[in-house]
Amino acid sequence: MQGLSLSDLSVDGTFNRDLSIQILSGLEYIHQNNVIHRDIKPSNIFLKRHGGHFRILLGDFGLACGHNNMNVSSCSPDLSSDLICVAVNHSVAVGTKAYAAPEQLKSSLYGPSVDIYSVGIVLFEAYHVFNTDMEKYEAISDVRLGKTTKELLARHHKFAQNWPSVASTIFEMTAMDPASRPTATQLLQRYIHIESKKVLQLKNIIRNQSAQLVAAEKRIQELLSQKPTS
Secondary structure, eight states, X not given: OOSEXXXXXXXXXXXXXXXXXXXHHHHHHXXXXXXXXXXXXXXXXXXXXXXXXXXXXXXXXXXXXXXXXXXXXXXXXXXXXXTTSOOEEOOSSOSOTTTSOHHHHHOSEEOTHHHHHHHHHXXXXXXXXXXXXXXXXXXXXXXXXXXXXXXXXXXXXXXXXXXXXXXXXXXXXXXXXXXXXXXXXXXXXXXXXHHHHHHHHHHHHHHHHHHHHHHHHHHHHHHHHSOOOO
16 A cells, blocks of 8 residues: 555644544444454554545554454443443454553453554554654553553653543553443544534634624724814
8 A cells, every 4th residue: 555654654633633533433434344453553554645634544454353253241241332342252462462452462352442452552652752662662561551540640641741631531442451441432422522622612712802803993993083182
């Protein structure tokens, strides 16, 4: 496939938001069609120029598998989401270790939430600037240790301070317990909610600025209409 891969670029916050939405939209589609990618990593995320923007493409489905034959008897009884409550006999230890979910490396029973974990690691990397590969390895390894979201937010306080909602979401996506990870659909709904709030805030700003402009124009007209005193 021609074009750039995600690992070729340094990205900013606006790009990362678009990246997140497009990858999650792709995951939502394949998960709804009973497919797990199983090898999401920067080199398998391709960027295709589309006008003045990038179109994000998920590539290399060589390790992808279906999960039609569900064995839900081994799932926790309190799980309600079909995309989480799915345990199928798959190959053990497939995928790229740094990005693969823990259960994907240790067990043959896992579901689409392994892709959510991998995307979480990809996004964690995308929101950081690492000076060396060792620095990146240590940071990702720390996320993979299974600490709670609260602990990770404290350990990665600069990340949490710069991107508070993003940091919390990413650490939910990389939770050790697959049942604790949000689905692609749930994550997309969060982005829609955030975007809706931003649009509302912008509308309020524009409304306030318009009112200020009207008042300023009125004042200018009043001043211009005043006759000069001799």
